[in-house]
Amino acid sequence: MITNRPVIGIDVAKDFCYYAAVSPTCTTFLKPFKALNTKQGLLFVLGQIRKVEEAFSSKPVIALESTGHYSQRIVHFFLKQGFEVYHINPLISHSIKNSVVRKVKTDQVDALELARLLFIHTFHPTTMPKEQLANLKVLTRTRGQIVQQRVEFLNKLQSTIEQIAPLFPDVLNPGSLTALTLLSKFPLPCEWTKNANQKAILDMLETLPRKGKLYAQQKYTALLSCADDAQVTGISLGAYACTIRCYVTIIQSLDLQISVIDEQIKVLSEQLPEVAILRSIPGIGDTLAPIILGEIGDIDRFMNAKQLVAFSGIDPSVKQSGNFVGTKNKLTKRGSPFLRHALYIAATTSIRKELKGSQVNSVIYEYYQRKIETKTKKQALGAVMNKLLRIIFSVLKSKQSFRLITPEQQVEMYQKSLQKVA
Known part of the structure; x- marks a missing residue:
C-alpha cells in the first residue's frame, strides 16, 4: 500500500494512454491527459512526471492495468526509466468500477481510479525479468502457438483424407513424415494404385520410417486395400487433391518453424x-x-x-x-x-x-x-x-x-x- 509517494495512473489503449497523477494524500494533482504511445508522446509524459516529482520531492510510482501485449511495452518503458511499476490484475482493477453509485466509465476516470487503487490495496511491484528468462518465455509461448496451429491443420487434413479414403488413418498416421511426404506427391487414392508410382511409394515407405522392405511391402499392400475401399466409400472429387496439398504444405512449414525455435530454446537452455x-x-x-x-x-x-x-x-x-x-x-x-x-x-x-x-x-x-x-x-x-x-x-x-x-x-x-x- 502506497502512503507517502505520488502515483501515476495509466489507462492503456493500443495507440495512446490516459495519464493521471495523484498526490501522496490521494488527491488529484494532474488531471487526466492523453499521450500517444510514440517516442514523442512518451517523452512528453516523462516531462509531466518530472513536474510531479519536483512538486513532492519524491519519485512517483506507476500503476496500470494488465491489458495483454498493449500494456507490456508501457511497463517495459517505465521499468527502463527506473520507475517502480505496479502491473495490476484486471480482476482487481475491475472491482473499482462499482465503487461509486453513479455508473461512470471513461478512460480518464479509469486512470485516476488506478492511481487511487494503490492507496487501498497492497501490491507487489513488477520487476524487469532477466533477459535470458524473458527470451525463453517468448520462444516457448511462440512454439506452443505454432504447435496449436499444427494440430488445427492436421485435424483439417485428416477430416479431408477421410472424405476420399476413410481407411487411410488406419494405414498411416496423417501427421507422420511418411504420410505427409506421400500425400504431398500423391494426394488421391487413384494415384496410389498406378504402376508408374509403385516404386516411388515403396521407396518412401522403406526409407522414411527406416523399418525395412518387409514393413514397406506390408504398408503398400494396406495402402492398395485402402484405395480399393475408397472407390466405394470415398468421395471422388479432384478439388480434394489441391486441398490436401495445401494442408500438407502448411503442416510441413510449421514443422520447419518448430525445429528452428527448438534449436533456439536448446541454446538458451544450455545457458x-x-x-x-x-x-x-x-x-x-x-x-x-x-x-x-x-x-x-x-x-x-x-x-x-x-x-x-x-x-x-x-x-x-x-x-x-x-x-x-x-x-x-x-x-x-x-x-x-x-x-x-x-x-x-x-x-x-x-x-x-x-x-x-x-x-x-x-x-x-x-x-x-x-x-x-x-x-x-x-x-x-x-x-x-x-x-x-x-x-x-x-x-x-x-x-x-x-x-x-x-x-x-x-x-x-x-x-x-x-x-x-x-
Missing part, C-alpha cells in the same frame, strides 16, 4: 542451469522444462510455494457463507494458462507406467493412487499438479537436482536436520 534442475524431475523432459522455467521466471519472486501455486492458478477456490462451507470447489485458474498446461502434461506423465511396468515417478504415482481412493481422478490429478509445483519450487530455490525419496525418508531427513541445529 540456464535451472533447466537441467527441472529436467531431473521424472515426468519433466526437454520440452516441458523450458516452458515451466519461462513461465515461472525468477523463482526469487516467490516467497513460498503457496505463492507459486496461486500464480499458476491451481489453488482451489473457497466458497463459504455463514454456516455453509462449499466442498465441491474448482481450481481458481487465475494464473498462467501456459504453466497450467505444462503442469498437466507433467502430471499425466508422472502417474504413468513405462512399458516394462515400472513407474515414471514412483513417489508421485503412489501419491496419486492414495488420492483417487477419496477423490475423483480429475481432483487427484489436480493434487498431483499441486505437489509437482511444490517440488519445482523446492528444487529451484535450493538449486539442487531432484532426489527420488519417499515421504518417510523426507521426514527422517528433516528430523536429522533439526537435531543438527539443536
Whole structure:
C-alpha cells in the first residue's frame, strides 16, 4: 500500500494512454491527459512526471492495468526509466468500477481510479525479468502457438483424407513424415494404385520410417486395400487433391518453424542451469522444462510455494457463507494458462507406467493412487499438479537436482536436520 509517494495512473489503449497523477494524500494533482504511445508522446509524459516529482520531492510510482501485449511495452518503458511499476490484475482493477453509485466509465476516470487503487490495496511491484528468462518465455509461448496451429491443420487434413479414403488413418498416421511426404506427391487414392508410382511409394515407405522392405511391402499392400475401399466409400472429387496439398504444405512449414525455435530454446537452455534442475524431475523432459522455467521466471519472486501455486492458478477456490462451507470447489485458474498446461502434461506423465511396468515417478504415482481412493481422478490429478509445483519450487530455490525419496525418508531427513541445529 502506497502512503507517502505520488502515483501515476495509466489507462492503456493500443495507440495512446490516459495519464493521471495523484498526490501522496490521494488527491488529484494532474488531471487526466492523453499521450500517444510514440517516442514523442512518451517523452512528453516523462516531462509531466518530472513536474510531479519536483512538486513532492519524491519519485512517483506507476500503476496500470494488465491489458495483454498493449500494456507490456508501457511497463517495459517505465521499468527502463527506473520507475517502480505496479502491473495490476484486471480482476482487481475491475472491482473499482462499482465503487461509486453513479455508473461512470471513461478512460480518464479509469486512470485516476488506478492511481487511487494503490492507496487501498497492497501490491507487489513488477520487476524487469532477466533477459535470458524473458527470451525463453517468448520462444516457448511462440512454439506452443505454432504447435496449436499444427494440430488445427492436421485435424483439417485428416477430416479431408477421410472424405476420399476413410481407411487411410488406419494405414498411416496423417501427421507422420511418411504420410505427409506421400500425400504431398500423391494426394488421391487413384494415384496410389498406378504402376508408374509403385516404386516411388515403396521407396518412401522403406526409407522414411527406416523399418525395412518387409514393413514397406506390408504398408503398400494396406495402402492398395485402402484405395480399393475408397472407390466405394470415398468421395471422388479432384478439388480434394489441391486441398490436401495445401494442408500438407502448411503442416510441413510449421514443422520447419518448430525445429528452428527448438534449436533456439536448446541454446538458451544450455545457458540456464535451472533447466537441467527441472529436467531431473521424472515426468519433466526437454520440452516441458523450458516452458515451466519461462513461465515461472525468477523463482526469487516467490516467497513460498503457496505463492507459486496461486500464480499458476491451481489453488482451489473457497466458497463459504455463514454456516455453509462449499466442498465441491474448482481450481481458481487465475494464473498462467501456459504453466497450467505444462503442469498437466507433467502430471499425466508422472502417474504413468513405462512399458516394462515400472513407474515414471514412483513417489508421485503412489501419491496419486492414495488420492483417487477419496477423490475423483480429475481432483487427484489436480493434487498431483499441486505437489509437482511444490517440488519445482523446492528444487529451484535450493538449486539442487531432484532426489527420488519417499515421504518417510523426507521426514527422517528433516528430523536429522533439526537435531543438527539443536
